[in-house]
Amino acid sequence: MLKIEQVTKIFGGLKALSDISFSLAAGEITGIIGPNGAGKTTLFNVITGIYSPSSGRVFYEGKDITGFPPEKLARLSMVRTFQGIELFGQMTVLENVMVGLHTKSHSGIIASALKLPGHLREERRIRERASYWLEFTGIIDLATTEAANLPFGKGRLLEIARAMAIEPYIILMDEPAAGLNSRETSDLAELIKKIKDAGVTVALVEHDMELVMEICSRIIVLNLGHKIAEGTPREIQENEKVITAYLGED
Amino acid sequence: MKKEMLKFFIFATIIIIAPVFIKGGYLMNVLIFVGIYTILAVALNLLLGLAGQISLGQAAFFGLGAYLSGVLTATYTVNPWLSMVIAFVTVGVIAFIIGFPILKLRGHYLAMATLGMGIIVYIVFNETVDLTGGPSGLSGIPRLSIGGMIFDSDLKSYYLVWFFTIVVILLSINLASSRIGRALRAIHDSEVAARIMGVNARLLKVEIFTCSGMFSALAGSLYAHTVTFISPTSFGFNVSIELLTMVIVGGLGSIYGSFLGAAILTLLPEFFRAFQDYDIIVYGITLIVITMFMPGGLVRGVPFMVLSMYNKLRPASGSSGEGG
Numbered sequence: 001m002l003k004i005e006q007v008t009k010i011f012g013g014l015k016a017l018s019d020i021s022f023s024l025a026a027g028e029i030t031g032i033i034g035p036n037g038a039g040k041t042t043l044f045n046v047i048t049g050i051y052s053p054s055s056g057r058v059f060y061e062g063k064d065i066t067g068f069p070p071e072k073l074a075r076l077s078m079v080r081t082f083q084g085i086e087l088f089g090q091m092t093v094l095e096n097v098m099v100g101l102h103t104k105s106h107s108g109i110i111a112s113a114l115k116l117p118g119h120l121r122e123e124r125r126i127r128e129r130a131s132y133w134l135e136f137t138g139i140i141d142l143a144t145t146e147a148a149n150l151p152f153g154k155g156r157l158l159e160i161a162r163a164m165a166i167e168p169y170i171i172l173m174d175e176p177a178a179g180l181n182s183r184e185t186s187d188l189a190e191l192i193k194k195i196k197d198a199g200v201t202v203a204l205v206e207h208d209m210e211l212v213m214e215i216c217s218r219i220i221v222l223n224l225g226h227k228i229a230e231g232t233p234r235e236i237q238e239n240e241k242v243i244t245a246y247l248g249e250d
Numbered sequence: 251m252k253k254e255m256l257k258f259f260i261f262a263t264i265i266i267i268a269p270v271f272i273k274g275g276y277l278m279n280v281l282i283f284v285g286i287y288t289i290l291a292v293a294l295n296l297l298l299g300l301a302g303q304i305s306l307g308q309a310a311f312f313g314l315g316a317y318l319s320g321v322l323t324a325t326y327t328v329n330p331w332l333s334m335v336i337a338f339v340t341v342g343v344i345a346f347i348i349g350f351p352i353l354k355l356r357g358h359y360l361a362m363a364t365l366g367m368g369i370i371v372y373i374v375f376n377e378t379v380d381l382t383g384g385p386s387g388l389s390g391i392p393r394l395s396i397g398g399m400i401f402d403s404d405l406k407s408y409y410l411v412w413f414f415t416i417v418v419i420l421l422s423i424n425l426a427s428s429r430i431g432r433a434l435r436a437i438h439d440s441e442v443a444a445r446i447m448g449v450n451a452r453l454l455k456v457e458i459f460t461c462s463g464m465f466s467a468l469a470g471s472l473y474a475h476t477v478t479f480i481s482p483t484s485f486g487f488n489v490s491i492e493l494l495t496m497v498i499v500g501g502l503g504s505i506y507g508s509f510l511g512a513a514i515l516t517l518l519p520e521f522f523r524a525f526q527d528y529d530i531i532v533y534g535i536t537l538i539v540i541t542m543f544m545p546g547g548l549v550r551g552v553p554f555m556v557l558s559m560y561n562k563l564r565p566a567s568g569s570s571g572e573g574g
Contacts (some may be wrong), residue, residue, distance in 0.1 A: 048444065074448030086443035088436045098429075103448035105429050109457050111402045112428030113421040119428065127430065166448060 001026040001201050002078075002170060004049070007056030009042055016042045018225045020056070024170070029192065029202040031216035033236075035210070035245060038222040040205040041083060051071055060170075063092045074103050079163040080172040083205075085155045089148035093139060093158055096147050097130035100165025104129070130165060135193060139159040153184040157160050160191065164200075171195065173204040177211050190217050213237070219246070260422060261506065265412050277520075278404040280375035284478060284516045285411035286469050289418050291496040291508035296422055298494075299503030300431060301458050302438030303353060304361045307368030308493050311463040313375060313485025314341050315383055315470025320391045320480050325381075330394050334471040338464055345463030349456035375482040380472050387481030394475045407476045414472060416450055418465050422505050425461075434458055435503075499540050501547025510548045 017039045024030050032040050045051045046056055052067040059065065060076060068076075075078045088096050100219060105126055107119040107218040134140040137157045142150065156176060163171055174194070177185045185208060192215055196202055206212050212219060213233045221229040221236060223245040229236055236242055258412045272278055294308050318337035322328040328336070375382050382388055392408060394401050401410045425431050436444035437451045445451050474480050491514060500511025518536060522529040544551025 048446065070442070070445040071448050071450045074446060080446055082443070086440045086446075088439040088443065090439055091432065091435055095432055095435075099432050099444065099449070100446050102429065102433055107429050109425065109430050109461060112430040113425045113461075115424045123428070162447065186298075 001061065002203070003059040004043075004047070005057045005059065007043070007046055007053045007058065009039075009046055009051060010054045014241040015225050017046065019054075020222070020225075020227050020232060022220050023187070024201055024203055025218065026169075026201050027196065027199060028217045029196050029204070029215050031212040031219045032203060032205045032222065033212055033219060034222035037064050037224070039225040041174055043222070044080060044205060048078065048092065048172060050068055074096055074166055077167060077169040078172075079166050079168040079170075081156075081159045081163050081174060081176060083174040083178060085152075087147040087150070087158060087162075089146070089153055091147055092128070092143065093145050093147055093150065094130055094134065094143040097133050097162050097165050098126050100133070101126045103166055133165045136164065137173055138187075142164075152179050153181070156180065156184075156188070157191070160195075162196065168200055170201040170203070171213040173206075174200065175205055175207060177206060177208040185211060214249050254423060255428065257506070258420060259436060261419070261509075262416050265416060267409060270275070278408060280403065280516060280520055282411050283569070284513045285408070285415040286473050286476075287493070287496065287512035287516055288415050288509045289472075290466055290493050291500065291512040292418055292422050292505055293462040294493050295497045295500075295503065295505065296425065296458055296465075297462040298497055299501075299508075300426060300435040300438065301455055303455055303459065303461075304357075304494075305492065306361050306362040306487075306490050307364035307366070308373070308466055308487035309485045309487070310368045310371035310461070311341050311345060311466035312470045312473070313371060314344065314490065315467030316474040316480045316485065317375060317470075318467070319471040320388045320474040321381060323475075324388060324391045330392055331473055332395075334468070334475075337467050337471050340462040341467035341470075342460050345460040346456060349459040349463075353452070353455045353459055354446070365487070365490075366550075368487055372482055372486050375485065378421045385482060387479055389479045391474050391478045391480065401476070411472050411476060413420075414468060418468070419505055419509070426503075426505065427501050427533040430454070432455075495537060498535060499547060501549035501551075504547065504549040507547050507549035514548070541550070 001024050005021050007020045008018050009063055020043060032043065042051070044228060045175065046053045049068045049072070057064055057066045060078065065073065065076070088099060091099070099200045105122050106135045107116075109123055131140060131143070134143055137160055139154055139157050142154060147155070147158060156179075160173075160176070173192075177188055180188060189211055192202060192204070204212075204216070216233060219231065219233055219236045220227060221239070221242050228241045229239045231239070268281070269278065272281070290308065290312055297303050297305055315337045319330070319333045319559050322333035322336060348367060352360065352367070355363050359486055375475060376385055378384070399406070401407050433444065433449045433454055436449060437454065438448065441451050470485075471485070496511035496515050497508055498511070498515060500509070502509030518533055519529060522532050525532050540551070541546065544555075
């Protein structure tokens with residue numbers, strides 16, 4: 001599905017990622033954990049084309065996608081969410097998800113300005129699909145709310161709904177539980193499982209260990225830009241290197 | 251959607267019947283310019299209000315449209331309609347080519363680059379004397395005509411200009427509420443998130459810049475053929491700033507706001523003539539007051555003011571009702 005080969009990212013003199021290799025299995029939930037500054041978000045930024053790696057390659061379904069810009073990856077059905085949610089604040093909740101259907105529609109600037117018949121049909125379809133994803137994430141009753149006025153937890157759900165609208169094969173979530181209360185976190189766990197059950201491969205960076213241990217079938221641990229462990233939740237919990245990275249040496 | 255269409259029909263109807271109440275005269279002449287500046291303000295609003303990209307050089311496209319139309323017809327006796335089409339397409343191509351490098355820039359840098367573009371074009375109008383007539387201008391531009399009817403009176407010119415203005419408004423409303431409009435607003439709010447959703451931000455920004463330039467060129471052609479005389483001062487830096495003021499005073503992102511802004515900034519100086527030498531000061535103060543107290547522009551500020559005044563009056567009348 002997704003294969004990372006010896007990815008290194010250097011900022012100035014600082015090695016944010018060194019020689020990271022792993023692959024994500026299709027249809028599974030993989031957790032990427034590590035202490036602050038481990039390079040988790042940088043790794044996501046490299047995979048999703050926000051940064052280019054200094055060296056190394058990223059493969060997606062056997063295709064070399066290293067350095068592909070995000071908009072091209074969206075067309076290959078790869079999507080992500082952000083740590084500090086990135087909503088389109090001045091647009092309604094429904095409109096936010098409708099933007100998620102950008103790759104599923106085709107009307108150009110001229111067809112849109114002239115309101116050609118095909119364009120109207122497409123608009124209706126976009127609206128219906130967007131409503132479906134709002135129902136999927138349970139925020140359909142907020143459809144007409146301006147996104148900037150959403151409470152944080154709902155904003156996160158909207159970001160997921162919008163990402164799901166592109167009908168991704170793979171979704172990368174950057175700390176989806178950050179800032180959520182325990183009730184919202186357990187709802188999120190259910191939602192992520194539901195996404196997996198829909199056949200989507202999930203990768204998530206997360207600090208909430210309970211959540212990670214509950215829903216991930218594989219875990220990758222980063223520390224100071226290096227991969228220090230990979231395995232099932234049980235293996236990771238017993239791994240000496242991981243314990244040391246988190247708790248420090250005795 | 252339907253509400254949007256109703257609003258448009260009411261607007262179009264008012265424009266069509268307005269001359270009946272105005273009965274010609276000087277105001278009629280001013281309203282022709284309101285129409286031309288509405289096109290320009292709407293064009294800038296597509297770029298600034300929708301996509302969040304600033305341009306301080308819109309007058310360049312306005313001027314290019316006017317000069318292409320003017321030179322082609324006055325010097326080379328091309329048919330005015332054909333020259334309009336040529337100007338429209340040529341400016342589109344120019345905007346598209348300039349757009350690619352220039353829209354890589356953001357914020358203040360984009361402002362500076364577009365400012366430079368405006369100034370360069372202004373200098374070209376002034377210096378290429380053989381072609382444009384230089385600072386003394388270009389005269390003898392023919393009027394537009396259909397069949398045997400020439401658009402020579404203020405009334406005829408009014409309908410000619412406002413026909414195009416209404417078309418531009420309709421196209422812009424459609425665009426704003428479409429897939430492309432949503433993508434542009436998404437770029438405005440978070441470019442990185444828009445790109446993650448598959449929006450080709452780079453190309454779309456260039457496309458809307460081109461569209462904005464082409465509408466401005468159309469306004470320029472109309473200006474040339476209705477005024478029949480053009481000179482560089484009509485397309486200088488101050489015009490770009492005035493357009494920016496229209497968009498902001500009217501309300502960023504609102505198409506009708508752009509009309510309001512264009513109308514007020516064109517009409518106010520006429521009304522303020524009564525203040526004689528002090529008119530420019532009164533004009534300036536009015537703009538400052540509007541932007542200070544209505545940061546969302548007239549189109550949002552006025553309804554808000556009316557509503558809050560109504561709410562202030564209501565409790566008073568309610569309590570007196572209880573007392574009685």
